[in-house]
Amino acid sequence: MISPKELIAMHEAINIAKNPDTPKGPNPRVGCVILDKSGNYLSRGFHLGSGSDHAEISAIKNAQQDLVGATMVVTLEPCNHSGKTGPCVEAILKSGINKVIIGQKDSTAIGSGGGAVLAKSGIEVIFSPLEPEVSAINPWFSVAMKQQRPYLRLKLATSLDGRIAARDGSSKWITSSAARRLVHQFRTDSSIILSSTKTVIIDDASLLARNSDNDLLKIQPQRVVLGRSEIPQSHRIFKEGVAPLIYPHHDLDSVLADLWSKQFNSVLVEAGPRLTTALLRSGLVNEVLWFQAPILLGDQGLAAVLDLGVETLEKAHKLHPYSVEQVGVDTLTTLQIPVVN
The missing domain is CATH 3.40.430.10 (Dihydrofolate Reductase, subunit A)
Incomplete structure (x- = not known):
């Protein structure tokens, strides 16, 4: 179940992804927020484009505190493959985060399945009810x-x-x-x-x-x-x-x-x-x-x-x-x- 604070955090992640500072380009725009156990913001992150850290990695690196027991709220399902950057799932598992709320499922051939891997590893994974709003961030990607x-x-x-x-x-x-x-x-x-x-x-x-x-x-x-x-x-x-x-x-x-x-x-x-x-x-x-x-x-x-x-x-x-x-x-x-x- 998603708490009111977590729902607000998903809106924040959406706004981060839509921000003009989040570059438009061939890769989908993604926003991420990390909350502590009380629902307070620990860090934010977004994807800067091909070859740069994904939003999840960016948020983890931006955190100034221990992330054990924290909640990650991210607009797109974390990836589970190595491309130009390492898999986000691996970084999430190492960070100590124990709950991940996902705005949109990734059904690409290579990018899909991250949520399932996290769940099998004992992390609570929830898909947000705001999927239509999240899909609108990257309309081409969503149609694709x-x-x-x-x-x-x-x-x-x-x-x-x-x-x-x-x-x-x-x-x-x-x-x-x-x-x-x-x-x-x-x-x-x-x-x-x-x-x-x-x-x-x-x-x-x-x-x-x-x-x-x-x-x-x-x-x-x-x-x-x-x-x-x-x-x-x-x-x-x-x-x-x-x-x-x-x-x-x-x-x-x-x-x-x-x-x-x-x-x-x-x-x-x-x-x-x-x-x-x-x-x-x-x-x-x-x-x-x-x-x-x-x-x-x-x-x-x-x-x-x-x-x-x-x-x-x-x-x-x-x-x-x-x-x-x-x-x-x-x-x-x-x-x-x-x-x-």
Whole structure:
């Protein structure tokens, strides 16, 4: 059973996870609070991003007192595996904490099961009734766990009439510098940026996240490229950053399953019409980020989306508008596609 003080502590952990100081990025944002036997706060912690201490470890290290008999309140189930950091479960067991209250179950292939291990070791484990509020902290991660594959966002940058290039193939730049800066932020917020070999070859794209001075941002997505065409070694994608993952096929389900098994929970797609259309037809897209520039290119321009197999209005792909905002002179419309159970 959760006491009123412990319930308040879970609200505090949620606020810590949502705080602007808790970085957004490819990893879920997590907050943690440790209470003494009387329900007084001993320490707080949060996850600073990939490779840094998890929120539980941070809170344990921040504690200035003995934690024997203490209660940990954490928004996400503690992990039981070693990745870039050690398992949180092990640190909790060594600390002397005897009760752990968890806001959201971790159902990823590698991260799950921490609560069960703690319970088997004699620690009282309770799942909080505030799971809906906790899930809202990391909506992509929560959806990804539900569907057991990465959350997939598809970025489009087009003219008002849905074209990504003029008749002669010129496309730089359809959208404004403000829109392009925001796309780089979307990149650093994602675990993966995915494109096609054709797009990488034609654009000589690095697919890295940069700031307005063209400097690389601290957090970079893993670059993934699909296709059978061979990319020349002289291209930028091989000259900077971690080597890209290249899948020499277009089996989208198997690619996403493999990325999920590697702990990647969100994908941003920046690709040409063929891969864009294949993803929309597959039903794998969760969200569309559509930048529209206030220009018209006409029917001789290159369309962003090709044949979707829609023959009647009834069969149209239905997207749900989530937000519309002005970005420089462009408009960004965010549309969501509900998860089908």
